[in-house]
Amino acid sequence: MDYKYTSLxxxxxxxSEVDRIYNCYTxxxxxxxxxxxxxxxxNAKLAGNLEPLTHCEIYxxxxxxxxxxxxxxxxxxxxxxxxxxxAISRVFWALSHFDKLISQQEKDAYxxxxxIAYLEAMEKLSGEKKAEYKFxxxxxxxxxxxxxxxxxxxRVENCANCGRKITAGNENFFSAExxxxxxxxxxxxxxxxxxxxxxxxxxVKIFLKNKISSFSKLEVAExxxxxxxxxxxxxxxxx
Ligand SMILES: [Zn+2]
Numbered sequence: 001m002d003y004k005y006t007s008l009x010x011x012x013x014x015x016s017e018v019d020r021i022y023n024c025y026t027x028x029x030x031x032x033x034x035x036x037x038x039x040x041x042x043n044a045k046l047a048g049n050l051e052p053l054t055h056c057e058i059y060x061x062x063x064x065x066x067x068x069x070x071x072x073x074x075x076x077x078x079x080x081x082x083x084x085x086x087a088i089s090r091v092f093w094a095l096s097h098f099d100k101l102i103s104q105q106e107k108d109a110y111x112x113x114x115x116i117a118y119l120e121a122m123e124k125l126s127g128e129k130k131a132e133y134k135f136x137x138x139x140x141x142x143x144x145x146x147x148x149x150x151x152x153x154x155r156v157e158n159c160a161n162c163g164r165k166i167t168a169g170n171e172n173f174f175s176a177e178x179x180x181x182x183x184x185x186x187x188x189x190x191x192x193x194x195x196x197x198x199x200x201x202x203x204v205k206i207f208l209k210n211k212i213s214s215f216s217k218l219e220v221a222e223x224x225x226x227x228x229x230x231x232x233x234x235x236x237x238x239x
Pocket of ligand 1: 159160161162184186
């Protein structure tokens with residue numbers, strides 16, 4: 001059987017002198033692996049369009065086991081990201097989380113769209129040579145959004161434990177185990193939590209409600225960015 005996939009190449013792995021296995025996230029079938037025969041030979045035409053972080057159409061011929069990639073057409077090479085160390089290091093960090101969070105062959109058109117929107121936002125930022133921390137904002141925003149889309153509800157409006165409204169100016173906390181922000185009272189009895197300011201929890205709220213393409217416009221202080229990273233670590237360790 002022959003299949004055509006709209007895909008994003010996540011990673012590649014050499015399996016012999018000349019062959020490679022590609023790990024791809026596809027619109028049609030979710031995460032799949034396929035073999036590129038002969039792609040490590042010099043002048044192999046396929047290899048260029050199958051580099052990690054390429055949005056491409058791939059053609060796969062499958063009988064049993066993993067299929068063989070018979071053709072690939074690049075849709076977007078994301079060259080600005082690939083030429084920018086700050087951007088690419090964040091993108092590969094995000095993709096490694098993405099890869100761990102996503103199960104095999106669970107298709108989700110919304111997640112595919114989210115991934116492409118994230119890469120397009122990073123590509124645009126790389127071209128604009130914006131401040132480095134903007135790469136972190138867009139990346140964290142994408143990851144919070146992804147986690148929520150995979151079914152982990154993050155509560156930020158109200159205390160995840162008692163339901164009291166999270167108010168500005170008060171001491172607030174975040175507990176991944178409880179599923180979101182905690183008021184100061186509930187936080188007293190919670191063992192695993194991170195302290196957070198109003199701003200960082202407000203940022204999570206913005207991430208969950210707005211388009212990824214708008215995240216790069218956010219101005220964020222270093223302290224709040226640090227808190228956001230702590231909240232993310234707490235969340236990913238729990239998930
Ligand atoms: Zn509470």
